[in-house]
Amino acid sequence: MKLDAKIPKGSLGEKWDNHKFNLKLVNPANKRKFDIIVIGTGLAGASAADSLAELGYNVKVFCFQDSARRAHSIAAQGGINAAKNYQNDGDSVYRLFYDTIKGGDYRAREANVYRLAQLSSNIIDQCVAQGVPFTREYGGLLDNRSFGGAQVSRTFYAKGQTGQQLLLGTYGALCRQIELGKISYNPYHEILEYVLIDGHAKGVVTRNLLTGEIKSHAAHAVIIASGGYSNVFYLSTNAMGSNATAAWRAYKKGAYFANPCFTQIHPTCIPQAGEAQSKLTLMSESLRNDGRVWAPKSKENAEKLRKEELKPKDIPEDDRDYFLERKYPAFGNLVPRDIASRAVKEVCDEGRGIAATGLGVYLDFSDAISRLGTVAIEGRYGNLFQMYEKISGEDPYKTPMKIYPAVHYTMGGLWVDYNLMTTVPGLYALGEANFSDHGANRLGASALMQGLADGYFVIPYTIGDYLAGLGFNKVDINNPAFAEAEKNVKDKIEKLISAKGQRTPDEIHRELGKIMWEKVGMSRNEAGLKEAVEEIRRLKESFWKDIKVIGEKDNINETLEKAGRVIDFIELAEIMAIDALERPESCGCHFRLESQTEEGEAKRNDNDFTYVSAFSYEGEENEPKMHKEELKFEFVELTQRSYK
């Protein structure tokens, strides 16, 4: 199948306007004749659900959590970008577009990214109208800060809890539509299968996580907003429940999976403490506005710091290496995430890492505190400092934080066209679940922007174009495709629950995570990737022999849930490794050791790799097939990123 992104014609500024005009509309009175399923209640899912319900569609929402308000968007700390230019510092839609496409190392579509920048302003207006308490200045206007990779202050924030406040805003709108009867709300439900009729998405099969009930749901269109797949790595900053199952099962029904190897490693997370560690905690990138990253210049000092024979304050200024400021004088501590992460890794590989494991560097606020005072720093980062102290037991007002990179976000995801439709007609993917806007690296404060742009301002327009061509007949739940899908789901659950292996889902998951972190992590090479593919395949083969699940299938059973998600992670890991192997260039977060400049920076190969890779499922017995969507750059010139 040839991938058609359906990019509208015209100049960058005209594309979305032209497209909106050309999209077919559904008459207001007819909207209630259409049923739409939304999977996931994070920023993308909830904003799509409530916007569609407000338009008059019947919306059915599912989330695996006990409440829509717990979706992992809640954990986003730093902020949300918008090209408002409130600070009079030279920002514009074009600049936000340019920063985002450059930050993504020219592996995203111009048209999508420009639309995102255009819509960014509307998002802030919407959230403020909902009562989202953004941080303000003394004059009562909204405050902004600059955020990783940007030289203007365009990031709006609600202290260090921006994701929480934005999510609660859209969750409120969701609650309102539930109360009005326009949304059917189904927490504690997991999507295990999609139903296709004549090649179009017409429903899903769910498992009620409390009762184990397997049930079909019919609709005219299905929206996947189930987030990313960082938990393939076992340890990541994602929530424990974040999983790839909804996206992966869509892949197995014919939706292509794009750029699976593009995974973002966030530079500022709290270092791992031991084997029992269950997840990693991110410390917002905003901290790099005032925190200075450093490591000792000498290995000897590093050794003493690791053994706690020295304290960070014992290291004199001259013996400290503020390596981001040294290597990237123009951007300093604010270089994009991929660059910062690799620099930290390099320092630790040289043996200059601190923390007990040697896998850590300092993020030091002492200069900012003496310049601005403790009160100002507390105002900016109070809750983050508190969070750090609770986890690490150390007070960052007195001693520098210890940080190390961790997997945080996945730019890859289900392939979608400009309308956010996957390769399966009627099946859409929004937010982190799709691949579309961040290229090979996402800039800070852009995930919230994209999730809400997709949900509030893109899907309400584009879905109508599809629905308008369908006719008003209800989807027949008695179609044999539903019974067949239910049977597949039941068989798989039966297979899991009757498995007689000896390894727990977590044990297998940890093994997968180790393979991925070591061989498909921050830097990758051909030999390692080939090994990874082999190891993942072995793990996939032995899974059904090794897995151990106990308990009942018709009651809440976390082990059963976990086992089902782990096998999906393993299968997804395989195409991540294959994708990384088949892209021997470095770009953004994807650093191939074979492709670097003399200074050790990522070296793109635009002649051969300016494309999106998209994988199709070809059956259990066959290898997935890679398709290419060529990326055409009509408006920006491809340059080698330099933050020096």
Add this chain to the structure above:
Amino acid sequence: MKVTLNIWRQKNVSSKGRFETYEVDNIDEHISFLEMLDMLNERLLKNDQEPISFSHDCREGICGACGLFINGRAHGPMRGVTTCQLHMRMFNDNDVITIEPWRAKAFPVIKDLTVDRTALDKIMQGGGYVSVNTGGVPDANSVIIPKLIADEAFNSAVCIGCGACVATCKNASASLFTAAKVSQLALLPQGYPERKYRARNMIDVMDGLGFGNCSNTYACEVDCPKEISVLNIARMNREYLKSIFVSLYS
């Protein structure tokens, strides 16, 4: 470290529960409380025993999913933290720790330590929002809000919906939860148009779900992981009274 755990086990909502005792050994003091429970669950599973069900998700104190009643305190002995933010260094070697689910009429036990908190969603559906549709809203800076007011609204808005306030209240009241949202939207100009219905509707829903009344013990503020002030309850009560005694047109 080694600890002895008395954990509430209950098969489902209709069955009778009981405490069971478990010992967990070889605990690194730097791991979290929930990671200690993970260790126990891993061992139970290996020994063909059913793991203990408990809610958790983000494990960084923001999603509100976790919530255990530990030694008689919602979220355990530390102030201002969720259960997932407790670390074993906050306990002593050979401690005996009792772990129960949230206990409230409106929160039926689903299994072991997992309870059903959909009642909190229902309170929010009763009016915890501003009735604006997507699109057609004014520019974000067209309404100025004094920083003090915006910050105060934020302090109310940080509620994570964990239900600790209900669990720790002897009346199982959801007043702090409800008041936090009423307060946030009463403080902000965006919430003004619906102010007079909001407090009344949300409180009516809360009462109808079987939550108790507030009798000012302030236990909720003490155990709230986000340290939300009981002043919010006072503000909610004022909003409620105004909704009754002041004309809707004034």
